[in-house]
Amino acid sequence: MGDRPRILEARNVHKTYRFGAVPVEVLRGADLSVHAGEWVAILGSSGSGKSTLLHLLGGLDRPDRGRGEILWRGESISIAPGRRIDRYRNRDVGFVFQFYHLLPELDTLDNVLLPTMVGRWMRPDPAPARSLLESFGLAHRLHHRPAQLSGGERQRAAIARALVRGPQVLLADEPTGNLDAVTGGSILDLLAERHRSGLTIVMVTHDAQVAARADRIVQLRDGQVQA
Amino acid sequence: MYARLLSNRYLTSRLIPLIAIGAVALCVAMVVTVVSVMTGFLDLLRGAGRSIVGDVIVSSGIGGMPHYDELIARIDALPECHKATPVIDTFGLLRMPYPRGPEKEIVTTQVWAIEPLSFAEVTEYADNLYWRRPVDDAARAAMQPDDPRLDINPAWLQDGFTLVESATGRPGVAIGMHVSVANERQSDGSYRPRYGWSMPGRDVTLTLVPVSSRGKIAEPREEAFPIVNEVQSGVYEVDKNRIFAPLAVVQRMLRMDRAPLYDITADPGPDGQLPVIGETPARVTKILARAKPGVTPAALRDAIERTYREFSLEVDANRSLTTKMPQIVSVLTWEQQLRDLIAPVQKEREMMRILFSLIYIVCAGLILSIFWAIVIEKTRDIGILRSVGASRRGILWIFLRYGLVIGIFGSAIGVALAWLIVTRINDIHSAIGSDAPAAVWIGTYALAAGALCGVVWQAVRGRLLPLLLWTLATLIFMVAGTGLLFHRGTLIWDPSVYYFSRIPSQVDWWTAGLTVIGAVVFSVIGAAIPAARAADTDPVEALRYG
Numbered sequence: 014m015g016d017r018p019r020i021l022e023a024r025n026v027h028k029t030y031r032f033g034a035v036p037v038e039v040l041r042g043a044d045l046s047v048h049a050g051e052w053v054a055i056l057g058s059s060g061s062g063k064s065t066l067l068h069l070l071g072g073l074d075r076p077d078r079g080r081g082e083i084l085w086r087g088e089s090i091s092i093a094p095g096r097r098i099d100r101y102r103n104r105d106v107g108f109v110f111q112f113y114h115l116l117p118e119l120d121t122l123d124n125v126l127l128p129t130m131v132g133r134w135m136r137p138d139p140a141p142a143r144s145l146l147e148s149f150g151l152a153h154r155l156h157h158r159p160a161q162l163s164g165g166e167r168q169r170a171a172i173a174r175a176l177v178r179g180p181q182v183l184l185a186d187e188p189t190g191n192l193d194a195v196t197g198g199s200i201l202d203l204l205a206e207r208h209r210s211g212l213t214i215v216m217v218t219h220d221a222q223v224a225a226r227a228d229r230i231v232q233l234r235d236g237q238v239q240a
Numbered sequence: 241m242y243a244r245l246l247s248n249r250y251l252t253s254r255l256i257p258l259i260a261i262g263a264v265a266l267c268v269a270m271v272v273t274v275v276s277v278m279t280g281f282l283d284l285l286r287g288a289g290r291s292i293v294g295d296v297i298v299s300s301g302i303g304g305m306p307h308y309d310e311l312i313a314r315i316d317a318l319p320e321c322h323k324a325t326p327v328i329d330t331f332g333l334l335r336m337p338y339p340r341g342p343e344k345e346i347v348t349t350q351v352w353a354i355e356p357l358s359f360a361e362v363t364e365y366a367d368n369l370y371w372r373r374p375v376d377d378a379a380r381a382a383m384q385p386d387d388p389r390l391d392i393n394p395a396w397l398q399d400g401f402t403l404v405e406s407a408t409g410r411p412g413v414a415i416g417m418h419v420s421v422a423n424e425r426q427s428d429g430s431y432r433p434r435y436g437w438s439m440p441g442r443d444v445t446l447t448l449v450p451v452s453s454r455g456k457i458a459e460p461r462e463e464a465f466p467i468v469n470e471v472q473s474g475v476y477e478v479d480k481n482r483i484f485a486p487l488a489v490v491q492r493m494l495r496m497d498r499a500p501l502y503d504i505t506a507d508p509g510p511d512g513q514l515p516v517i518g519e520t521p522a523r524v525t526k527i528l529a530r531a532k533p534g535v536t537p538a539a540l541r542d543a544i545e546r547t548y549r550e551f552s553l554e555v556d557a558n559r560s561l562t563t564k565m566p567q568i569v570s571v572l573t574w575e576q577q578l579r580d581l582i583a584p585v586q587k588e589r590e591m592m593r594i595l596f597s598l599i600y601i602v603c604a605g606l607i608l609s610i611f612w613a614i615v616i617e618k619t620r621d622i623g624i625l626r627s628v629g630a631s632r633r634g635i636l637w638i639f640l641r642y643g644l645v646i647g648i649f650g651s652a653i654g655v656a657l658a659w660l661i662v663t664r665i666n667d668i669h670s671a672i673g674s675d676a677p678a679a680v681w682i683g684t685y686a687l688a689a690g691a692l693c694g695v696v697w698q699a700v701r702g703r704l705l706p707l708l709l710w711t712l713a714t715l716i717f718m719v720a721g722t723g724l725l726f727h728r729g730t731l732i733w734d735p736s737v738y739y740f741s742r743i744p745s746q747v748d749w750w751t752a753g754l755t756v757i758g759a760v761v762f763s764v765i766g767a768a769i770p771a772a773r774a775a776d777t778d779p780v781e782a783l784r785y786g
């Protein structure tokens with residue numbers, strides 16, 4: 014992997030939550046380098062700060078001020094202006110969550126189209142979303158609402174949404190955490206296939222078996238990343 | 241694009257925004273209806289004022305103005321003046337032709353003695369004559385088949401206009417539409433004489449009391465006249481009291497006509513007559529004038545005031561004229577003349593506007609609380625949207641747009657509603673004014689029975705909320721039906737209380753526009769606070785939520 018460029022990096026990242034008056038330092042100088050085309054699994058027990066790290070990597074949140082930074086292709090997105098970060102989330106990375114997080118009022122197709130609607134006035138071309146959903150075996154579910162889909166179908170729709178703008182990195186937070194082993198396996202197969210065609214994946218899990226599908230596994234313990 | 245999609249979906253996927261739209265619609269409808277009716281009332285008042293008295297009124301005391309024909313010639317010559325006309329305004333007793341038998345009804349009336357030709361040029365007297373045949377087939381078709389105007393003596397219009405009964409050559413009077421109690425107003429605004437008591441052609445007896453310029457009352461004079469037509473100005477107070485009679489006749493009855501002046505200090509001559517030393521000129525108590533198009537009543541008033549002053553100085557200087565012009569005359573525009581009538585209505589309308597503005601605040605509060613709940617419910621959606629790259633401004637716009645749509649739809653429906661109410665207000669009023677037709681309350685009871693079936697059905701299914709709603713519907717229909725059953729007509733707009741015999745039914749579009757803008761602005765303000773909260777939502781927190 015050493016020959017590949019580092020695409021996404023966390024450098025000495027600290028993150029403190031204030032729980033009332035008590036500060037809880039969840040991340041204490043976490044370091045992580047993700048290379049282009051790599052599949053990294055972040056393994057850690059519940060509450061160890063995996064989701065927190067992933068949110069920081071995806072620009073949904075910022076590290077404690079002056080204590081560490083997130084670099085995207087060498088550019089710090091921790092100090093970038095809000096517009097730049099919105100763009101980053103929209104184009105460069107894609108999020109997949111444990112609980113799918115589809116919008117209940119929209120059908121599958123519109124949910125997947127959502128990232129392509131950002132910053133546009135007209136309805137975007139549905140063709141890419143449609144073909145993505147077809148390749149995920151959801152051709153017959155385009156106009157169903159999320160509530161009418163099974164867990165596996167919802168997660169596939171969520172992955173399609175994350176990939177519709179062709180991001181370089183997919184950030185997945187326990188993508189199989191809510192699914193049975195067989196369905197979870199098929200989701201991982203789907204990720205593996207995307208990975209083979211060049212997608213960089215950062216996946217958070219507390220399940221060692223799931224983590225085993227990745228190229229590299231890192232442990233999150235005591236707020237730090239351990240190889 | 242997502243903002244449009246989502247705000248539309250949030251709007252259509254739930255009931256609460258419909259309530260907000262309904263609330264905005266009701267507020268707007270209320271404001272537009274009330275202010276429209278009041279504006280219409282004001283316009284009627286103004287229109288009627290001008291059509292009844294012209295632009296400027298010169299009034300003197302009861303002794304009247306001598307040399308009025310010369311004065312009118314001067315006023316007519318003013319570049320501001322279209323036409324001036326003399327009037328005597330006095331009171332009289334009118335012995336009506338009804339009822340049958342020797343005891344006739346006697347009413348007190350305000351008598352306007354006019355020269356109809358010039359009077360019709362100053363006021364809209366000719367247009368206000370009621371009894372006339374329809375001018376063409378279209379007008380004929382617009383009338384009810386039993387309308388007496390379809391088949392009346394065609395001479396009545398001309399007689400009304402000249403105040404002479406053409407068949408006999410006698411001078412006649414035209415009386416206000418509501419002077420005779422026999423005229424019954426129909427819901428379409430036309431009149432039917434009750435029991436065949438049609439007025440034109442019948443004789444009335446007019447009694448006038450001459451008053452000398454020193455205030456002495458002389459022997460009352462009584463004279464019979466044929467009624468030549470009836471006059472409808474639209475102002476109930478006027479139509480109830482005023483009658484029009486020929487000027488020359490009234491001058492003679494009131495001894496305001498030209499007469500020889502005797503020397504009462506001298507001894508009677510051999511023929512028993514006092515020596516004549518001059519002549520008292522004919523007099524009138526009012527001069528009405530109409531301005532030329534484009535000239536304001538105020539400009540005409542100022543010109544007439546100047547003319548009167550000059551004229552009265554000339555009369556004083558001229559020793560051969562024994563009768564002087566009265567020193568106290570008022571020269572007023574019609575608006576000043578009717579100020580006591582117009583000003584309170586204007587104030588009331590402003591009060592209404594201000595009071596109703598408070599309703600917007602209630603609307604904004606309602607939208608605020610509804611949106612607040614929706615924003616909280618949609619917190620997770622906000623997190624999701626941020627995670628796919630939506631900006632804070634984008635989130636803000638979703639909810640602002642939502643408020644905008646509610647404001648626009650609500651006020652559009654409100655204006656439509658107001659239009660429906662205002663344009664049909666006279667029908668609605670007469671519907672309220674009469675007992676509810678049996679079909680209506682039976683129908684309402686039928687609906688109640690239907691709702692009761694719904695109650696039974698839901699009771700069987702065991703669902704509580706629908707059961708409750710159906711029960712409420714049943715109760716509402718029952719109460720409404722019972723209310724209609726016992727409803728006895730009550731006239732809200734009683735023409736004897738209000739000035740006009742019809743409720744104004746024109747939407748005041750200027751007010752409607754202002755109200756719509758107000759409603760939209762306040763809806764957006766109401767939406768802005770929850771929208772700002774939504775934009776401030778931390779995406780990570782939002783994603784953890786729910």
Ligand SMILES: Nc1ncnc2c1ncn2[C@@H]1O[C@H](COP(=O)(O)OP(=O)(O)OP(=O)(O)O)[C@@H](O)[C@H]1O
Pocket residue numbers: 030031032037039057058059060061062063064065066219781
């Ligand atoms: N907003 C917050 N306020 C206070 N504490 C928080 C907040 N968000 C997270 N935490 C705390 O930070 C810690 C790490 O949370 P995080 O969600 O990152 O853990 P995780 O590793 O993803 O756990 P899991 O595997 O259960 O998802 C937890 O102890 C959590 O209680």
Ligand SMILES: [Mg+2]
Pocket residue numbers: 063064065186
């Ligand atoms: Mg987590």
